Amino acid sequence: SQTIHQWPATLVQPVGSPLSLECTVEGTSNPNLYWYRQAAGRGLQLLFYSVGIGQISSEVPQNLSASRPQDRQFILSSKKLLLSDSGFYLCAWSVGPSYEQYFGPGTRLTVT
Amino acid sequence: GQQLNQSPQSMFIQEGEDVSMNCTSSSIFNTWLWYKQDPGEGPVLLIALYKAGELTSNGRLTAQFGITRKDSFLNISASIPSDVGIYFCAGPGGQKLVFGQGTRLTINP
Numbered sequence: 001s002q003t004i005h006q007w008p009a010t011l012v013q014p015v016g017s018p019l020s021l022e023c024t025v026e027g028t029s030n031p032n033l034y035w036y037r038q039a040a041g042r043g044l045q046l047l048f049y050s051v052g053i054g055q056i057s058s059e060v061p062q063n064l065s066a067s068r069p070q071d072r073q074f075i076l077s078s079k080k081l082l083l084s085d086s087g088f089y090l091c092a093w094s095v096g097p098s099y100e101q102y103f104g105p106g107t108r109l110t111v112t
Numbered sequence: 113g114q115q116l117n118q119s120p121q122s123m124f125i126q127e128g129e130d131v132s133m134n135c136t137s138s139s140i141f142n143t144w145l146w147y148k149q150d151p152g153e154g155p156v157l158l159i160a161l162y163k164a165g166e167l168t169s170n171g172r173l174t175a176q177f178g179i180t181r182k183d184s185f186l187n188i189s190a191s192i193p194s195d196v197g198i199y200f201c202a203g204p205g206g207q208k209l210v211f212g213q214g215t216r217l218t219i220n221p
Contacts, residue, residue, distance in 0.1 A: 032207070042198065044155070044211045051207065059208075090154050099143050099204045103154030 002027035006091050006104040013111055019064075019078040021107050023091030026072065031093040033074040034101060035066055038088040050074060086111045118201055118212030126220050131188040133215045135201030144184035145202040145209070146175050155200060159186070191219055 003026045013019060025031050035047040046059045048066035056066050063082050067075045074091055088108050092101040118135045125131060135144070143162055147155035159170050161177035161184060168175055172189045184203075188195055196219050201212040 034208070042216070043213050044200065046208055049208060057207075092154075099202075099209055100145060100157060100160055101202075101209055102157060103147075106152075106154045108152070 002093075002102065004091060004093055004102060004104040006089075006107050008107060009105065010108045011110070013081050013109065015083055015111055016080050019076070019081050019085070019109070021076040021089055021091075021109075023074040023076075023104055024072055025093045028072070028093070028095060030071060031095055033068060034092040034094075035074065035076050036090040036092065038090060038106075039086075044090070047076070081111045083111050085109065116201055116203060116210055116212040118215055120215060121213065122216045122218070124218045124220065125191060127191060127193060129191055131191055131195070131217060132185065133187075133199060134183060134185045135203075135212050136183045137203055137210075138182075140181040141184075141203040142181070143204050144175070144177050146173075146184070146186050147200040147202065149198045149200065149214075151197065158199075188217075191217075193219055193221065195219060 005024050007022055032051050034049045036044045037047055038044055048056055048058055050056050050068045053068055064078050088106050090106045091104040094101045115138050116135055145160050146158045148158050149155040159168050159175040164177055164181050165179050166177040174187045176185045198214040198216050200214045202209045
């Protein structure tokens with residue numbers, strides 16, 4: 001069966017510090033991968049998605065970037081965090097043409 | 113772009129009551145998905161609908177794909193405390209999903 005992992009689960013970082021969040025999927029090959037941010041417990045904002053290694057589409061111009069160095073690994077990064085980057089970050093995967101997305105447990109980021 | 117309007121935004125009900133929520137789209141969809149998010153966790157896919165008029169159940173949950181293909185409905189029967197959470201509808205938008213803003217369900221014991 002497929003599983004999706006995200007780490008860390010929680011993170012507290014000062015303004016201006018770098019960020020790296022990691023997402024890995026097991027049990028499937030060539031998944032589509034997605035990064036979402038959720039503020040205040042409502043609404044899912046799509047940040048990036050990837051249909052293959054090295055292929056990244058950005059939805060919202062901002063302080064963040066994404067990379068996909070391996071088939072089942074998706075990384076969200078920032079060089080300098082802003083207070084507005086605080087939120088709940090969710091990674092998700094889907095297979096091929098299916099729209100069914102499956103979410104990871106999330107990372108709670110607090111920028112202080 | 114495509115937008116989903118989900119209503120109500122919040123519901124406060126008594127345990128044991130039935131719940132109804134809906135989602136409408138500005139354009140025709142060929143897929144409707146319903147997710148539930150528990151506090152502090154990632155959303156979980158509850159039901160997927162692929163055909164206009166389709167009615168699908170998952171335990172006490174029943175979802176319907178509207179015949180106009182621009183709406184979908186989710187019903188929960190005989191609510192219990194573990195039904196608390198945020199329910200999201202979603203539909204296809206190119207290679208991505210478009211999500212509604214969610215319905216927050218609170219249950220009073």
